[in-house]
Amino acid sequence: MRAPTSSMLALLAFWAVGPLYLMLKVSVSPPGEVMTARPTLLPHGLTLEHWRRLLEAGQVLPPLGKSLLTAGLVAAAALLLAAPAAYNLARLPSRWRYGILLGLFLVRMLPEVSIALPVAVVFLRWGLMDSVTGLVLAHLTLVLPVVAWVLTTTFLAIPREVEEAAALDGCSAWQTLWRVTLRLAVPGLAVAGLLAWLFSWEEFLLATYLTLGAKTMPLQVYYYLYQGNWFLTAAAATLMTAPVLLLTGLLQRHLRATSLAGAVR
Amino acid sequence: MRPRELVGLLPLALYLAGFTVVPVASTLALSVSAPGGGITLDHFRRIAGHYQFGEAVVNTVAVAGIGLALELLLGLAAALALIGRPAGRKIFQVLLLVPLGVPTIVAAAVMRTVFGTVGYLNEILLRLGAIRTPVDWVGTRGLALFTVAVADAWKVTPLVMLILLAGLQAIPGELYEAARTDGASRWQQFAAITLPLLKPALTMALIVRGVDAFRIFALPLALTGRGLPVLSTYAYVEYLEYGNPHTSAASSAILLIMILLAVGTYLKLAGPEEVLR
């Protein structure tokens, strides 16, 4: 059992990380190594030329900043809006809760292609073209159902008895909520926030509608992709993936499965 | 329902009603509205008559089916391996989770370099001597379905793994001890304890992933051009390329109905109580 398990894990890990290695490799390879019928697998030459060109053109940092700000605000706003709702949802009779959760789920099912226009028109009318505010509001529409769902299962997993015990110990309702319930919900909150952040970070379609000049990072990567320049695409894609890896790394502690246990059981 | 709970739910409900339910409803209305006013099924008839539409429906189901099977299989294998506390477990877990957050557009760009005719997968196979001329990974429909499903599985298997891992951790260890003292084999333990107790987690993984699997969009477009139409790309091409919101909405509606049917059937079979207690 031991050896096959390890080699299978190694193979899966190779498959998981290999493609990203290739992306990084292309971004620092001399053109001759990639633009040939027999591309090299290991880096032979190393050049920072593509990175220099990407950064010097100055077209990639503003989108990076805009996307970071937007995703951060989306995550925060989603938690603030959905947490109270989820807390109450978890205390509803299961029949009600089941219906509402299913309803939440349904609104996430239609392809974005067809709901983007009506949503965008409303936000444009409010003068939110190119603004972070508009994007945050638009992204929230798509993020909230998922966040509410994850948080509801999180709060459901916190036994009522814990809160009742706290109340018996003389905690006020507010203290119970703050010191007990929310503390216990931190892993679930972290996971939900991460999901919201990731969604906003990579969202493409609504951003195309709500953007005229101030591109977001996915739009900028798409620009390089569309121009067909492999090296700028690889460098920009690497730049876009780095914050994701950083964030998931930081939240690794909470991602460590146990936190989702509540959501799953 | 008490007023306090209602108040807590209200902002979320209002926001979603305004910015999702209304657009979704207007899209559905668009799919049955005649240009001159009135209700019509013409748009559905039109797409039904288009030679690629039937294919798009079949492809959507096939990619979703193959993709889900792959993801569950790989995710379960990885989760079972990790729960067994093998050497280097922490590192493996970190590495396996890496693709989780990779943006879809990046995944599409990366998968194009892997599965291209002059792609890195072909290069590896050429070096190993497994092939003599490069394989066109999306050359035939069957192969294309598989390639797109594999590329999709790359990004989403970690999520499935995470959900299943959580499910596995929730199974009390005493059950296994009891089974071992009763002399149950590994396989018997798996069949009698692990699988049944993992069912809620499997259900959650299936539903979370299933909805997205039906809506797969960027990967078929990036890997096959229009060689492998699925319903999302069909709706996209109808709307942005041919400027027809009605037929686009009609195909979106069909997609919605398919997802509802799939989820509904599954819930019926699995029993709703297990999913959202």
Next chain:
Amino acid sequence: MRVEWGSLVWLLVGLLMAPGAPAAAGSQTLTLTMRLAEGEWRVIRQEVLPPFEQACGCRVRAIDVPPEALAQRLKAMRAAGRAEVDLFAQDNMRLQELVEAGLVQPLDEVEVRMDPAVLPTLAAAGVMGGRRYFLPFRPNVQIVYYNAKKFDAHGLAPPRTWEELLRVAKVFKDTEGVGRVLFQAVGGAPTTTQLYEWIVSAGGDPFDFAHPGTVATFRFLQKLAPYLSPDSRRAKWDTTNDALAQESAYLAQNWPFGIPLLIRDYGKREIRTYSGWAGPVREAHVIGGDVLGIPVGAPHRDLALLLTRHLQSRGVQEILASRLGWPTIRADATAAVEPWLRPHVAAVQEAMRHGVFRANVPYWAEYERIASEAVERILWRNEAADAVLPPLAERLAALRRDRR
């Protein structure tokens, strides 16, 4: 719950105050949209726009908008009652949707004051249904790229006729086991563009799928299909460059924007260009490129008209020709082209000499769909042209009747 509510309110207030609303600073800011490569933007922003800004005392906000997104963004802005774009440069293959949706203003010939040095054929191309909507800015035409090293190695010369093209394709496929000639067969605009000029060069009518020349084109493509590069099926403008750069294809038609990328950025000096091959009847190349238009409701219409005159001026057209190798709209723009670009500019000019304008039909979107279906079924599913074409020809004929 009080704390949540408080922070919620503050969050919403904070969000609504958040920075990012379009800058309304300065007296007059003109918004111009185009889709350009990064190197092209540098020339436009640094050399073309500043003189205009000084002359008019205004600012020009120049923005990258892809051609496929322009119409939807203008539509969304119109629906929201907030027009922000004053002038756009748009792919001349995607004009019909703008006119049909009423997104672009008709222009008065007197007001436009077209410079007599602008080539008359190009000037005439902005008129649709008897009204002028668009002004010439940048003509463009596809050329043929080929890998000279590979051609030499196989003792082949670049094909000049369909027969030679078929022979070249066969030689590559037979010796290497993989097709190396690329046809942009992804469907939609790229495919329709190439198909259109092939049909014209066979003497056919692109809108009549029963015309002998059109049928002959499809028959030839079907004969060629087994020897085409497998990348043809997903080949469009950008992926064609990949195929050439990675040597999965040795011969392909594409727009000239691949020249700086392939030759300067990737250092593929073995890639050469020429105008292309003739069909059974003639050599023909579709003239594409960008034209200028003013959206309905543009906030600074008069300034936008001034800017069109600047962009069409001899000075600007010479900058674009010498720095970027763009073909020019003027008879009098003659400028020294950078040496490495010269052979490629010659190829583009030769192709322009065989230029044909695509007819503006109101059913273009539907035409693209029908043409794509024909290519998909005849080339890739190997269905008989005789079986596929008649019903499609009937559909096209019905479209012509309907719209009349």
